[in-house]
Amino acid sequence: MFLSLAFAILSIFTLVCALGVVTARSVFHAALFLIGAFFGVAGLYVLLEAEFLAAAQVMVYVGAVSILIIFAIMLSRGYGAEGEAGNNPQWGWAAAISGLLFLTLAVAMRKVAWPVVAAPVPKDAIAQIGAGFVGQYMVPFEVASVLLLVALVGAIVIARER
Amino acid sequence: MISMYWYLLVAAALFSIGFYGAMARKNAIAILMGIELMLNAVNLNLITFWRYVKPSNPAGQIFAVFVLTVAAAEAAVGLAIVIAIYRTRDTVNVEDLNLLKG
Amino acid sequence: MNDLIYNLAQGWERWISSFLPAWLVTLIDDLLIVVALLLLVILFVLAFIWLERKLVARLQDRTGPNRVGPYGLFQPIADTLKLLAKEVITPDGADKAVYNLAPVLVVFGPLMGLGVLPLGVHLIGADLNIGIFFVMALGSVSEIAVLMAGWSSNNKYALLGAFRAVAQLISYEVPMVLAVLAVVIMTGSMSMQSIVKAQNPLMFLIVMPTAFVVYFLSANAEMARTPFDLLEAESELIAGYHIEYSGMKFAMFYLAEYINLFVLGGVATTLFLGGWGGPFVDKVPLLGTFYFLAKDLLMVALWMWIRGTFPRFRIDHMLSFAWKVLVPVGVVLVLLTGFVVWLTNDYWLQLAILLPGNLVTLWVALELLGRDARKSGERDKRLALA
Numbered sequence: 001m002f003l004s005l006a007f008a009i010l011s012i013f014t015l016v017c018a019l020g021v022v023t024a025r026s027v028f029h030a031a032l033f034l035i036g037a038f039f040g041v042a043g044l045y046v047l048l049e050a051e052f053l054a055a056a057q058v059m060v061y062v063g064a065v066s067i068l069i070i071f072a073i074m075l076s077r078g079y080g081a082e083g084e085a086g087n088n089p090q091w092g093w094a095a096a097i098s099g100l101l102f103l104t105l106a107v108a109m110r111k112v113a114w115p116v117v118a119a120p121v122p123k124d125a126i127a128q129i130g131a132g133f134v135g136q137y138m139v140p141f142e143v144a145s146v147l148l149l150v151a152l153v154g155a156i157v158i159a160r161e162r
Numbered sequence: 163m164i165s166m167y168w169y170l171l172v173a174a175a176l177f178s179i180g181f182y183g184a185m186a187r188k189n190a191i192a193i194l195m196g197i198e199l200m201l202n203a204v205n206l207n208l209i210t211f212w213r214y215v216k217p218s219n220p221a222g223q224i225f226a227v228f229v230l231t232v233a234a235a236e237a238a239v240g241l242a243i244v245i246a247i248y249r250t251r252d253t254v255n256v257e258d259l260n261l262l263k264g
Numbered sequence: 265m266n267d268l269i270y271n272l273a274q275g276w277e278r279w280i281s282s283f284l285p286a287w288l289v290t291l292i293d294d295l296l297i298v299v300a301l302l303l304l305v306i307l308f309v310l311a312f313i314w315l316e317r318k319l320v321a322r323l324q325d326r327t328g329p330n331r332v333g334p335y336g337l338f339q340p341i342a343d344t345l346k347l348l349a350k351e352v353i354t355p356d357g358a359d360k361a362v363y364n365l366a367p368v369l370v371v372f373g374p375l376m377g378l379g380v381l382p383l384g385v386h387l388i389g390a391d392l393n394i395g396i397f398f399v400m401a402l403g404s405v406s407e408i409a410v411l412m413a414g415w416s417s418n419n420k421y422a423l424l425g426a427f428r429a430v431a432q433l434i435s436y437e438v439p440m441v442l443a444v445l446a447v448v449i450m451t452g453s454m455s456m457q458s459i460v461k462a463q464n465p466l467m468f469l470i471v472m473p474t475a476f477v478v479y480f481l482s483a484n485a486e487m488a489r490t491p492f493d494l495l496e497a498e499s500e501l502i503a504g505y506h507i508e509y510s511g512m513k514f515a516m517f518y519l520a521e522y523i524n525l526f527v528l529g530g531v532a533t534t535l536f537l538g539g540w541g542g543p544f545v546d547k548v549p550l551l552g553t554f555y556f557l558a559k560d561l562l563m564v565a566l567w568m569w570i571r572g573t574f575p576r577f578r579i580d581h582m583l584s585f586a587w588k589v590l591v592p593v594g595v596v597l598v599l600l601t602g603f604v605v606w607l608t609n610d611y612w613l614q615l616a617i618l619l620p621g622n623l624v625t626l627w628v629a630l631e632l633l634g635r636d637a638r639k640s641g642e643r644d645k646r647l648a649l650a
Contacts, residue, residue, distance in 0.1 A: 001287060007164050011172045018176055021195050022183035028415060032362065034195050035408055037176075041202050044172070047164075048213045053226055055397045057205075060230055063404025063437070065198065065237045067430060070411055072191055072241040074423070076248035087186050088257070094185035102178035109170050114215065116166055121217045126393065126454065128220040129227075137224050144231045151235035155242035162249075 007047055014040030025086075027073055035066045049121045052129060169210040177203035190244045190254045194237060201233040267549040270386045297389055301378045308557075309522040313340040316568050323572035347518075350511035355418055358508065362416035367509065367516035369409035373402045374520055377527040382456045382539050384553040395456035396448065399531055400441055403486060406520075407433045410505050413517075417508035425504035428579055432485060432492065435586040440482035442594030443475045446601040447535045450614075460539030467538035471615055474622040475597050476536045478590055483528040484567060485586070487521060491574040492582055529563035530556070537563070593629050597622070 017040055020033030038061040045054035088094070122128065133141045176199055183196025205226045212222020248254050281289050314329075314337060321328030329336030354363065377399045379389035392398055407430050414426020448454055450471065451462040469476050485492040506517045533539055537559045540552030577585070600621045604614050 002290075004164060007168065011168075014172065015175055015179070018179040018199055021199060022179055022187065022192075027189050027192055029362075030192055030195055032412070034198065037199060038202065041176075041206055044169070044206060045209055048169070048209050049217075050209050050213065050223055050226070051392065051394050052397070053205075053209060053223055053230075055394050055401045056227060056230060058401040059397075059404055060234050061198075061202075063401070063407060064434070065234050067407060067411065067434065068237060068241050069191060069195065070415075071427075072244055074415075074427070075245050076191070076254045086188050088188055091186035094182050098178040098182035098185070101181060102174055105174040105177075106171055109167060109174070114166060116214045117216065118163065119217050121213070125217075125220065125223070127452075129223050132220045132224045137221070140228055144228055148231065148235050151238050155238045158239070159242040159245045 003047065007044075010040055010043040010047065014044065028070070031066065031069050031073060034069070035062055038062050038066065050125075052126050166210060166214040169214075170207065173203045173206040173210065176200075176206065188255050188257055190247070190256050190259075191241070193256065194240050194244070197240075198233060198237060201229060205229050267385070269384065269553065270549065301389060302375075304383075305375075305378055305523055305526055308526050309519060310340040312522045312525060312564060313343060315565070316571075319565065319568045320572040323569065344515070347515040348512060350514075352511040352513060353508075355508045357418040359416040359418070362412050363508075364513075366409050366413035366416060367513045367520075369405060369412065370520040371516050371523065373405035373409065374523040374527045376405075377402050377531075378523075380456055381527065381530040381556075382460050382534055383556055384540050385545065385549040387553060388457060391455055391457050393453070393455045396444055396454050396459065396531070396535070399527070400437070400444060403433065403437055403440075406524075413509070414505035417505070419508055422505050422507050425507070428494065429488065429505055432488065432494075432579070432582060432586075435583050436482045436485035436492075436590070439478050439586060439590035439594040440486060442591065442598055443479035443482065444535065446472055446475045446594075446597045449598065449601045449605055450618075452605075456534055456539075460534055460541060463538045463541060465611065466615070467536060467541070469536045469538075471618050472597065472601065472622050473619075474593065474626045475601075476532075477626065478594050478597065479532060479536065480566075482586075482590060483532065484570065485582070487524050487528060487567075489521075489525075489567060490571040491576045494576055494579050494582065525564050525567065526560065529560045529567070532563045533559040589629060589633065593625060596625050600625070 014037050017033045017036035021030045021037060024030040024033060038057065042054040042057045042062075045051070045057060180196045180199030180201075180203060183199060184193050185196075187193050187196065208222055208226045208229065212219070212226075216222070244254055247259065251259060253259070277289070277293070280292065284292075317339065318328040318336065329339040332338040332342045354360070380392055380395045380398055382388045382391075410429045410433070411426050414422045414424075414429070417423075447459065447468055450468065451459045453459070453462075506514060509517060533556060538555075539559075540556045542551065542555040545552045545555065601618065604617050604621075607617070608614060
């Protein structure tokens with residue numbers, strides 16, 4: 001019963017924050033709503049018993065990506081009067097298409113008989129993740145490291161003061 | 163346990179809202195925020211399927227971590243590009259960035 | 265009697281489950297744990313406020329507060345009453361919602377960390393299996409709160425102060441996580457109780473002293489205390505990101521700093537000083553709580569001692585120290601610990617490689633720092649004479 005209550009509160013919080021991201025007048029408020037949405041998704045991960053990923057989500061998204069976004073808003077003078085994040089002329093079409101997308105997904109997912117298994121999560125799930133990173137999934141792990149290095153160097157070079 | 167359908171519904175809603183944000187906003191940073199919402203929805207979907215279909219296989223969480231990593235790297239590069247564009251064009255409004263238009 | 269708090273809790277649990285449904289019992293128990301932790305931390309924060317002022321005063325050869333009560337013991341209460349009575353001024357043009365939310369979030373971060381501190385042999389708010397990772401992730405909440413405070417004050421100096429503060433916080437989070445990672449590799453688990461139990465023969469302070477030094481300095485910078493307190497020092501940027509806050513809202517920032525002291529000191533005792541371990545803990549578990557709080561107090565006193573002794577760093581020195589000194593040392597430590605754990609399972613062989621490895625790393629780092637300092641000193645002398 002607590003589980004359903006927690007799920008309801010967390011999902012409503014996440015969706016309200018997401019709506020705030022796309023409808024806020026000021027882009028800084030949109031960034032703050034985005035942080036709220038990240039926390040909501042981290043809470044949903046905890047409900048799904050993926051607590052390592054929840055902590056990683058908070059640390060990476062809230063602790064790094066959000067701060068990046070806020071710094072970019074400041075550096076591009078996105079605050080005050082110039083920070084008007086209004087809508088495109090075609091926002092009506094965008095709303096209609098995303099509504100249609102959501103309805104299609106909702107109906108299609110309802111009709112599929114997913115192979116749900118009521119198995120418990122193993123106790124050493126975190127150890128399994130670590131073993132997977134350096135065992136079976138080592139190549140994607142190394143490639144992700146190279147990607148991060150490339151992104152780091154690239155971002156510095158692109159945003160450098162001339 | 164809560165039925166898996168509800169989690170998938172939340173992920174679909176998050177994805178649609180992010181899609182709307184990426185399509186309908188003028189500020190380039192607001193578009194990037196819509197993209198981040200879509201990536202979060204994808205991650206939520208991955209973890210839902212991991213939990214409900216095969217919790218004994220860590221591949222679900224591992225791939226979610228990879229998506230997280232790639233999203234962070236992409237946000238960094240995207241924001242660097244936005245800052246560079248602001249320096250040369252003095253605007254981040256994507257409506258005004260139409261130099262290649264005929 | 266030996267395990268007083270735990271037995272009281274068990275007795276209460278038995279009595280209350282006899283006439284209430286299970287979900288209500290869980291709810292009431294959780295609320296009681298929250299209230300108990302809050303009372304504990306408020307008590308300790310009041311003690312820390314007094315301790316800081318007295319200790320720093322004595323180090324600076326003056327008396328410190330001695331009027332308000334015997335030895336100035338009621339000084340924190342006087343401070344609280346003063347802050348409560350001050351007028352709360354909201355700057356014109358400030359973003360009301362964000363401005364009022366920032367002090368709340370600043371306290372929220374450290375307060376959440378209280379729930380995972382292992383206060384005793386069986387006394388922990390929630391023994392998460394990502395315990396220490398959870399505490400590291402909470403640092404991110406403080407960074408966001410600082411940015412919110414700086415931005416919403418409608419004040420350019422507050423904004424600049426907030427940017428510097430966030431730069432410092434994210435720079436020092438990396439070596440802190442690396443030092444914690446070295447401990448987690450040795451333990452094999454991120455759960456706080458497992459880390460305490462893994463320090464059975466020897467505390468990790470003796471096994472990896474350099475990791476302790478890295479963590480100590482990084483935590484000092486994470487709390488933005490002297491010598492890393494450029495952001496809120498009165499002679500610098502006026503008061504940094506909390507210029508525009510007065511009265512009870514400023515008290516929230518003040519409170520958050522002391523709660524952060526308690527929590528990061530608690531994390532340091534868990535990781536490096538052996539947590540609730542000590543002589544006779546297996547016979548009298550109540551002593552475990554006493555040991556933990558005493559070690560926490562020792563760490564906090566160390567940080568206050570450093571505050572009263574050193575001048576503060578400049579912002580570019582601070583950032584280059586983090587990235588060019590602490591991060592390489594942290595990475596070397598993680599590599600060394602990983603290598604040792606892979607090499608052998610025998611505890612004494614691990615110790616025999618880790619302890620000299622740590623000391624060599626520390627010595628090499630200090631040598632390189634000294635050489636660099638001497639070179640830049642000679643360059644400055646040459647430039648001054650020329």
